[in-house]
Amino acid sequence: MKRSTFLLGMAAMALTACAAEPIAPTLGPDGKPLPRVYRIGPGDKGRIQFRMLDAINSLRQAKGATALELDSRLNAAAATHARDMSVQNRPWHFGSDGSSPITRIQRAGYDGRLVGEAISETYETELETLGAWMEAANTRTVILDPTARDMGFSWYQESNGKIWWNLILGAPGESGFIPLNAPS
Numbered sequence: 001m002k003r004s005t006f007l008l009g010m011a012a013m014a015l016t017a018c019a020a021e022p023i024a025p026t027l028g029p030d031g032k033p034l035p036r037v038y039r040i041g042p043g044d045k046g047r048i049q050f051r052m053l054d055a056i057n058s059l060r061q062a063k064g065a066t067a068l069e070l071d072s073r074l075n076a077a078a079a080t081h082a083r084d085m086s087v088q089n090r091p092w093h094f095g096s097d098g099s100s101p102i103t104r105i106q107r108a109g110y111d112g113r114l115v116g117e118a119i120s121e122t123y124e125t126e127l128e129t130l131g132a133w134m135e136a137a138n139t140r141t142v143i144l145d146p147t148a149r150d151m152g153f154s155w156y157q158e159s160n161g162k163i164w165w166n167l168i169l170g171a172p173g174e175s176g177f178i179p180l181n182a183p184s
Helices: 004-017 045-062 072-088 102-108 126-135 138-143
Strands: 115-122 152-158 165-173
Touching: 045 126, 045 138, 045 152, 072 102, 072 115, 072 152, 072 165, 102 115, 102 165, 115 126, 115 138, 126 138, 126 165, 138 165
Parallel strands: none
Antiparallel strands: 115 165, 152 165
């Protein structure tokens, strides 16, 4: 009994000694940490979409705006455009076929108004990307727009780890695009 207890204690000490210390991030020339690849697994879709929805709704609540709901049609439009940005190898709001965000949400069957779209090409997580969007006045305005009610959020990850994020906000009941809160 003493021998097995001793062996278990020694094994625990050996494992503790082998535990690696936290790896300090590698810093770039600007002093900021260099990005690490954020791998998204096949079963992560719902978890990531709801984490983003919760984070955005927390930001909106702090500003007195109504909470958003995920909309499957806007999710589909966001997924299509995220993959298309990868094919084009550039983050921009127009599809390879010349389509606009309005055209894409209509194709997906959304009959509401486009409030706005946020896009990103990065290796960062969805919450790091949201942080970057909130630092920019134009995307912050879209995310906090009080008329928005619906959200579509998706991404496409390339084999090298690069992620193309797409966030689309809509307002049901109207069609087209009316930038009510555009910065002056």
